[in-house]
Amino acid sequence: MKRVYVNEEWCLGCHLCEYNCAFANSGMSDMATALKGKTIYPRIHVEGDDKITYAVSCRHCTDPICVKSCIAGAITKEDGVIKINKDKCVGCLTCVLVCPYGALAPGENGIMQKCELCLNNSCGEPACVAGCPNRAIVYEERGEDK
């Protein structure tokens, strides 16, 4: 399946992916109204040190430990995509405790959110990828699921 991959040697550390993600999931049609002056809660985040930067979002693992660990039965895998049912989530952070990639973080209300590849918002394909100025983030097939 297609996933989001990062090429850290091309990442500029500009954080645009974070803003595009927050906007894509805001449900609003204007980026300024959606984000201006607000703390954003993107589902992708840029990490790094003084030498390298790269973006981290859900890996949509073949054997997802978050799904197996969720105490609310709120995280599921459907057609390879790891999804979270925010209605069931109670914000216990057990998924944060187990995700080896640090890919999940709570949203504004303490309920978890995660990258669902923009399949359930109006963007339709990952906004982080579409807006990456240096094509450091790509959305493509790399190897088949087991």
Added chain:
Amino acid sequence: MKQYVIIGNGVAAAGCIEGIRSTDGKTPITVISEEKYPVYCRPLISYYLEHKTDTKKMNYRSDDFYEKNGCKVIYGRKAVRLDTENKKVILDDGGELPYTSVCVAAGSSPFVPPFEGLETVEKKFAFMTLDDTFALEAAVNENSDILIVGAGLIGLKCAEGLYGRVKSITVCDLADRVLSSILDADCAAVMQKRLEENGIKFLLEDTVTKFEHNTAHMKSGADVKFDAVVLAVGVRANTALVKDAGGETGRGITVDDSMRTSIENVYAAGDCTEGNDISSGQKKVLALLPNAYMQGYTAGVNMAGGESLFDKAVPMNSVGFFGLHAMTAGSYDGELTDCSENGNIKRFFIRDGLLCGYILIGETARAGIYTSLIREKTPLNTVNFDLLTKTATSAAFTEENRRKKFGGVV
């Protein structure tokens, strides 16, 4: 006829069903459920009291889960004996279920010490099941004074759940601190403070010497008046089925990494077991939902003739009270590196060049990166551990490692 039997209907059983079906799509599965509900999220009972969830959302799986997976569930019955010679499970109504392989996922039961006068207390509750929760909910109101005996995870989550629904909550424990099984003294003090700021009262290093109707006479000499008492002293693994059948048991049913017990074709998973804790190298009862699921899944795969090992079990907890989160993992039997700052607690325990445990309070972002260091036994000399003590980040790993993580299928 081939048949799988699962004793218990909690999350370990659900994992077992999914493990079996990942390998064998056909052979019938029978689930014996003492409780009369489909599998639900047991740790959410306190969130139910807080109105953060409801009985429908608490269902662990969809309504068609059993049907879709070809399972028959026998509700309201209990397995009382394993006849391993004839490969049958004997039920409390005398019924017999033949098995090809069986998984004992019988959970644990509250342990209630013999308190003097407990029989004089009208309103006393455990806090383990939905039925316990409904009974407690029905027995309390905004005028109730509550005494909770036990300041562990169950007792304190119960306190948080009842907060706002009752007049007062007092928690007592024989230990000198709260959450004594997962927190050291300093960390426990931080969590206790948060609970006290929200009006929860504590009587530590103290215990009930005698109950008299609505009064608990404490060892310290204090008398605590209450309308209802919750007994959350501890739990005991339900080992009897395997023990009585001659199987090996310790504090739980002894299992190996494939979830086999010492009896052929008998597997066990979840809170009733003791398995290998790789952070301490010891057999431990790891009564945690993630482990229950993963043990159950592993048992299921193996019961169905596949091959699966769960060889990365460690104790781990994510627990929050009134917005303050603590995360703990592994064993604290190692050299302490304390990187606490700005009011956040961050303690790492290192043994033989490996991270063997940690405690975080407050800042818990991306803590799974630490947990994975324990689970994967990553030598700390292969990562930038100095950086990791400041922040949980994959930048501390090698470029090659990151390329695998973020540039490939994992």
